[in-house]
Amino acid sequence: MFVLASLLLSAAGHHDDLPDPEFMEWLKVQLDHLITLEPWVIVAVVGALVLAIPAALIGFYLYQERRASSS
Secondary structure, three states: OHHHHHHHHHHHHHOOOOOOHHHHHHHHHHHHHHOOOOHHHHHHHHHHHHHHHHHHHHHHHHHHHHHHHHO
16 A cells, blocks of 8 residues: 555645645545555556556557558
């Protein structure tokens, strides 16, 4: 949940007003309760997505290239 908490707290860098710390803590607790995964699982899922998106784009490009060359 550290990743999620750091993303939520990074919003302070984009605004002049800081978020209410009590609200941010409440929100973090609620999200931790809702998403009951270990932090390393979230890191693994996000890492897999980061690798899967470019791989899918490259695969789609190669598919289009082969399809165009066979026509």
